[in-house]
């Protein structure tokens with residue numbers, strides 16, 4: 076592991092560009108801080124922060140930090156498991172593979188929970204009997220620069236899930252933003268990260284820098300917006316399959332699927348058939364799907380999970396119970412997105428508490 | 432997720448709305464399959480559905496029986512000799528015939544459920560000496576919807592075959608009503624019995640419960656589950672039943688693993 | 699070659715124009731189907747029967763009633779297109795009032811007006827094979843209907859919420875991020891989440907999604923500052939008969 080102190084991120088962005096990466100990072104757009112391609116470090120949301128609460132996100136002006144905000148509306152999933160991708164085309168009875176689009180992207184500013192989400196996705200897409208080669212290709216094309224969280228959001232609970240706020244693995248480089256004077260403590264997590272770091276203008280890290288960085292993460296950990304008690308949660312949810320609480324939640328749930336769409340680990344997809352009217356060829360494409368839709372469980376013309384209660388139960392039970400049976404981890408990394416972006420503000424941490 | 436092109440070598444209309452196709456790869460040979468496994472069959476331009484393998488033809492091709500219920504199955508049923516079908520698989524778990532060695536065997540089929548059980552029956556037919564008493568009970572809507580009538584008649588010479596129908600016609604002289612009634616009419620020693628059960632979910636549950644009540648251990652009652660399935664390889668997430676992916680952990684599962692899950696409504 | 703017909707009832711023609719707007723694709727369509735009856739595009743009146751009839755517009759007059767029965771008789775597949783044909787359209791606002799009163803206000807000789815009390819969807823009168831929602835319909839979905847019909851498959855026209863498309867498109871949610879009222883969670887997808895992509899809330903053009911929970915959304919919209927009048931209006935724009943009572947939920 077290499078460590079060094081950077082005073083500007085422009086050389087880093089420039090170096091990544093030289094290596095052929097499109098540099099994508101947080102920037103203020105559409106009234107939120109979202110990941111877009113960056114021209115220079117000036118596009119980063121310096122002076123902006125977000126306020127996140129159940130069903131509510133607000134952009135606010137807030138002080139000096141460049142990375143003084145929490146999880147973005149969208150997760151890294153968009154890059155590794157895009158909303159829609161064509162699988163193959165078939166012309167005259169001959170299937171033709173469609174080349175996988177796997178552009179080289181450097182993600183600057185991913186959080187510990189995002190990295191944890193990727194680790195979960197790796198198990199889902201690559202850990203089984205039938206690895207997803209398209210995922211593998213897209214994943215391999217990513218260069219990951221983590222930023223350790225200093226200001227967790229109001230809906231964050233990575234500390235409960237043991238996935239943050241400090242990035243400990245899964246990155247090429249990790250930055251901790253430090254103030255007085257403004258600087259970044261950078262550490263490498265991979266060989267290519269170390270090589271890149273060595274080539275950047277920097278000064279060696281001191282104990283004071285390291286101590287300040289540790290302090291950032293410790294403070295962040297104490298400022299988590301939410302908390303989940305994991306002890307016994309897996310067993311409890313399967314015992315609560317017939318609980319009346321599910322119906323009560325369903326009265327507030329829109330079955331709109333926003334939670335599953337924003338979740339960094341939700342992997343479900345459907346496959347759609349297409350017809351090219353011009354040449355008569357057929358195609359099949361994979362598209363994000365959700366256990367909140369009725370077609371998801373349609374069998375013989377009727378959905379198995381017709382009630383909203385059954386669909387909400389599938390989601391929450393999958394995340395905190397059956398996911399463990401299937402993949403050996405929780406399906407939740409504590410990013411809080413499903414809470415912030417649920418239009419009616421249903422809060423999984425609260426619902427888990429009510430299902431105790 | 433890309434299917435291999437197969438050619439329809441033969442097409443046999445069965446009863447009413449079912450068709451049995453024999454499929455052979457355009458190139459190479461069919462990969463081996465185990466009884467109970469399924470393939471994802473793709474009707475080009477229309478869509479893909481899971482269909483169980485009912486056997487291997489003498490030519491080596493897969494024998495698969497399809498009931499026309501949706502757009503994809505209708506398109507598959509319409510296929511003619513020489514047409515191209517996309518095939519992925521075989522996928523999923525299989526009927527554990529070895530576990531039934533030395534035991535009495537009950538095969539229980541509801542409706543189209545006979546199709547996934549056909550390779551089991553063929554094995555019982557070929558190696559009857561390996562098993563104890565063998566009984567085959569089947570339920571169907573009407574006498575006209577009974578699957579494989581000719582083969583059933585032949586199997587009747589080797590084992591105790593009993594059929595019940597929901598709606599008899601004038602010519603029907605056999606039993607009517609639920610298949611569970613037939614469980615009482617066949618001879619088996621419950622503690623030394625293995626059961627292979629396939630059909631609609633309510634039928635499988637009722638049959639499994641009846642067998643269980645008579646003393647057949649839950650781990651010796653095998654069922655073949657059906658769920659919405661888009662990929663067949665544990666990726667689309669549609670086929671989950673609690674912790675199970677029906678495509679990977681199933682479709683064939685023993686009752687001890689699924690009875691609690693099947694009890695929960697809309698799981 | 700399959701024969702296609704396009705029929706118009708009470709409507710603004712917008713949905714038929716969507717078909718004309720398909721220009722390039724229309725040539726491909728024309729190569730694969732015989733567009734036998736389409737007054738909007740030509741004056742050629744081909745005789746039935748038709749393999750696929752696309753019907754635009756709602757049923758508002760006694761003549762319409764007879765004509766839609768004729769259309770059904772001469773069509774193998776009948777697909778209704780747009781909010782008028784599938785839900786009665788904007789003109790179904792009359793259902794909430796006395797149509798004779800309207801006529802008296804609008805027309806000099808209201809006694810010349812032969813009209814029904816209600817504006818009803820086609821499905822209220824004849825069996826419909828598929829309903830394509832929207833006001834107007836989405837051109838991609840229209841082409842999908844035709845492509846699926848030609849391939850003999852089920853059209854990919856999901857009945858889930860607009861939110862699914864909104865997220866796939868990468869829009870930040872206007873409801874959560876700005877408090878902008880949005881009907882996306884209770885509205886069927888199909889438009890590609892057009893309005894939220896331009897920072898506006900969804901107006902509900904495609905009608906209710908598969909399992910709408912209007913009560914839950916209304917609680918949220920009231921919290922965002924909407925009063926009951928406003929709530930009533932947002933639900934009644936394009937899909938009166940289907941969304942009608944959602945504001946009371």
Ligand code: SF4
Pocket residue numbers: 334337338339340394406407408409410411412413414423
């Ligand atoms: S379940 Fe919610 S909090 Fe957990 S990872 Fe998914 S979106 Fe984040």
Ligand code: SF4
Pocket residue numbers: 335340341342343364365366367389390391393394668
């Ligand atoms: S929660 Fe639902 S959408 Fe997400 S992975 Fe599980 S089944 Fe799929």
Ligand code: SF4
Pocket residue numbers: 327328329330331332333334335367416417418419420421
């Ligand atoms: S929990 Fe919230 S985001 Fe998820 S489906 Fe229900 S209303 Fe939509």
Ligand code: SF4
Pocket residue numbers: 333418860861862864865869870871872873874880881882883891894899900
């Ligand atoms: S903007 Fe509207 S359609 Fe989009 S996610 Fe939010 S509520 Fe749903």
